[in-house]
Amino acid sequence: SYELTQPPSVSVSPGQTARITCSGQILAKQFTYWYQQKPGRAPFLVMKKDLERPSGIPERISGSSSGTTVTLTISGVQAEDEADYYCQSTDNNATHPEWVFGGGTKLTVL
Amino acid sequence: QVQLVQSGAGVKKPGASMKVSCTASGYTFTAYYVHWVRQAPGQGLEWMGRINPNTGGTNFAQKFHRRVTMTRDTSMSTVYLALSRLTSDDTAVYYCARGSPQAVGGADFWGQGTLVTVSS
Numbered sequence: 001s002y003e004l005t006q007p008p009s010v011s012v013s014p015g016q017t018a019r020i021t022c023s024g025q026i027l028a029k030q031f032t033y034w035y036q037q038k039p040g041r042a043p044f045l046v047m048k049k050d051l052e053r054p055s056g057i058p059e060r061i062s063g064s065s066s067g068t069t070v071t072l073t074i075s076g077v078q079a080e081d082e083a084d085y086y087c088q089s090t091d092n093n094a095t096h097p098e099w100v101f102g103g104g105t106k107l108t109v110l
Numbered sequence: 111q112v113q114l115v116q117s118g119a120g121v122k123k124p125g126a127s128m129k130v131s132c133t134a135s136g137y138t139f140t141a142y143y144v145h146w147v148r149q150a151p152g153q154g155l156e157w158m159g160r161i162n163p164n165t166g167g168t169n170f171a172q173k174f175h176r177r178v179t180m181t182r183d184t185s186m187s188t189v190y191l192a193l194s195r196l197t198s199d200d201t202a203v204y205y206c207a208r209g210s211p212q213a214v215g216g217a218d219f220w221g222q223g224t225l226v227t228v229s230s
Binding site for chain 2: 030031043048054088090098100
């Protein structure tokens with residue numbers, strides 16, 4: 001099975017730019033989705049299909065993709081952005097499509 | 111608005127089985143896959159499998175395929191996750207999530223989560 005690799009933590013000061021990466025072989029062929037999760041809450045979709053913002057997600061949150069690495073970028077970081085972020089894609093090489101999650105990145109706003 | 115409402119928390123003994131429900135509203139229930147994802151305390155997200163509410167067809171992660179069952183009741187717009195032969199490693203919050211009309215893709219709406227604690 002395939003793995004998705006994320007940095008365990010990213011720290012930035014308010015107003016700065018946070019970049020969270022997700023790497024894995026399957027990302028070269030499959031879309032990536034990003035979820036924000038705050039303590040005690042369910043995950044929340046913040047980016048779909050690598051770079052499409054769901055309705056209601058601010059423009060300061062963007063996504064990009066290059067080969068086997070996708071990046072979630074949060075510009076002008078605010079305190080409310082402090083959360084865990086998970087990338088997710090699909091392994092189409094199994095007998096049926098299987099979701100794969102990255103290990104998660106804790107974004108700390110200093 | 112789209113909502114997924116899950117059943118309440120529970121405590122189970124090792125070796126027992128669990129069953130969690132997820133009731134959907136605000137959209138055509140049979141048009142979107144529903145996925146189940148769990149999260150052990152302090153850990154990341156783990157995909158368990160999906161169900162097609164239209165056909166009842168299921169796919170499971172290899173890790174769970176011998177212990178997991180997913181069913182649906184279209185009259186109640188509800189899907190169910192059952193997991194048997196529980197161990198302490200199954201202590202987790204279990205989430206249902208609405209996927210896409212296809213088996214691939216992500217989840218745009220999630221249930222609130224159901225904590226299942228396995229303890230003797």
